[in-house]
Amino acid sequence: MRSARRCAPPLRRRWQALPPTPSRSQSRSRAALPDVRRGPASQPRSSAVTIIGGRGRSIMDRRTNFQEAWGMTIKLHTKPLITLLKLQPQLETADERTLSLYLPVRAEGFDAAHYDLLLNHLAAEYKGRLDEKQAKVLQSELARLRTHLKLVRPAGGPGIAAFSNESLGLQSLIRLPESVPPRIEVGRPLLEPLELMLRRLPPSLVVVVDKREARIFASILGEVIPLQHVTGQSVRHSRAGGTSAPSNQRKAENRARANLKRVVEMIDKEVKNGEFDRILVSGPGEARAELIHELPKPLERLVAGHLSASLDTPPGKLMVDIREQVAVISRREEAG
Incomplete structure (x- = not known):
């Protein structure tokens, strides 16, 4: 019996010696597929520049469409964000011509001059890193948001997130339950800060x-x-x-x-x-x-x-x- 066992080829060799079958070919093709949980590394990504205000720092970050980046795992990891997108559906369909803005709300009450200075500072740091097309988007959408802020006069909360895209008729302002650092970006809607907040x-x-x-x-x-x-x-x-x-x-x-x-x-x-x-x-x-x-x-x-x-x-x-x-x-x- 011992000699018979020694003569038998190892399981791995026997498997390799078998003719190819649909199940084997499928298993090998699956192994060759990229792991969707890590995001579609092979897909092209659109670049965007983010400025976080208050500390004079700039971050170059390459981001993709939100659903593409999370692929098949979006429902497993971002259910609260899905709820927000169902209440604000335009955020999901907005394109690269969208201006995203995060601002802390002034505790002493609304002051238009305060927000004008803050927005001017953010835009001045950010504009130099944009191409001509993006700079035009920044200028036009920021003017729309300035007007909207003066109409809404945000108060009664520590922070706000605002999104503007005139071509799609998007102009959204969301009150936040906690303060956020000033931040501005041209590109697809910047939703990651909202997602992190919604998880808590x-x-x-x-x-x-x-x-x-x-x-x-x-x-x-x-x-x-x-x-x-x-x-x-x-x-x-x-x-x-x-x-x-x-x-x-x-x-x-x-x-x-x-x-x-x-x-x-x-x-x-x-x-x-x-x-x-x-x-x-x-x-x-x-x-x-x-x-x-x-x-x-x-x-x-x-x-x-x-x-x-x-x-x-x-x-x-x-x-x-x-x-x-x-x-x-x-x-x-x-x-x-």
Whole structure:
């Protein structure tokens, strides 16, 4: 038996001696393919120049289209960023003529002269590193952003990200929950700083509800975006006695349950569309508890907490309340 074993060719040799088969040829072709997790090294990349202000440093960085750079792993690694791109779809389709801008927000309030000086300093450092075509993009898009900043007058947050591309009708300003160094770039939208922030501060679906009405918002970074407004049947609990009282009570409860089921349908739709990983619920305690009870198990597991915002608050103030309360929750989660 021992001699027989010694005479048998090693497994590796026997494998090599076999005629080629589809499975073997496939395995070898797979081994020759580049690893997509490292990015498509063989594909050409477009160059871009980035200036980070405040310290007088310049960084030459070669970047590709965001989806090309991450290839097949984009859904595995950047789900919060996908949520942002679904709420801001133009950022995904913007081209090389886009101006990206990151700025800290002045704590003392908006001052146009302050932002003019800051933008002039960033543009002066950056312009010398651009070709003629890029320099024209910088000049035209920066003028659009200056005008937009003066209209929006950013305040109430530590930082902002802005994107401008006149050819595509893109002009977006995103409030950030924390300060950022001044930064400017011409090219495809600079999304990496947002991605890093979103990994620590994931987006939330916020539901403000009572037994008749609900408002659904997306809370992402420092922004609160209205998504749905659901108005159901009127729910009135009769205080009158008599034999009809139990029947009236059941009718009111059935109407309230029907209203909440409609809200659940809207929540399910928005979670799937926006790929949200967590839900925050606000409203009177009873309505909040009944809504959570009506949620199917997969949605119930996404409920991460509750807020104290109320539908009695005017819509503008309601969004401010949500922004402030979500920021408190995010700081608490980071701290502990």
